Amino acid sequence: MIRRLFLDHPESVNESYAAHALVAGGFGWAMLKGAAACFAHALVPALFTRTGSATIRRLHARLNRDPQRDGRRPDYEI
Secondary structure, three states: OHHHHHOHHHHHOOOOHHHHHHHHHHHHHHHHHHHHHHHHHHHOOOOOOOHHHHHHHHHHHHHHHOHHHOOOOOOOOO
16 A cells, blocks of 8 residues: 555656655646746736746646656656
């Protein structure tokens, strides 16, 4: 059970638990900042007009060019 919860997925993308925590945390932080910009944009449309879509493009590119994945697709979809 511990292996399934903490190790199987990181190993499936050629990462240690710690490396995966850093990468996933970085993605999460970027998504939180993008979400905050989107909410601000919803309230004041002139603000952050490109931030949400730029965040999505940047994260998508980062996910798909990760050299540790050896060209393999992640075992999840966004």
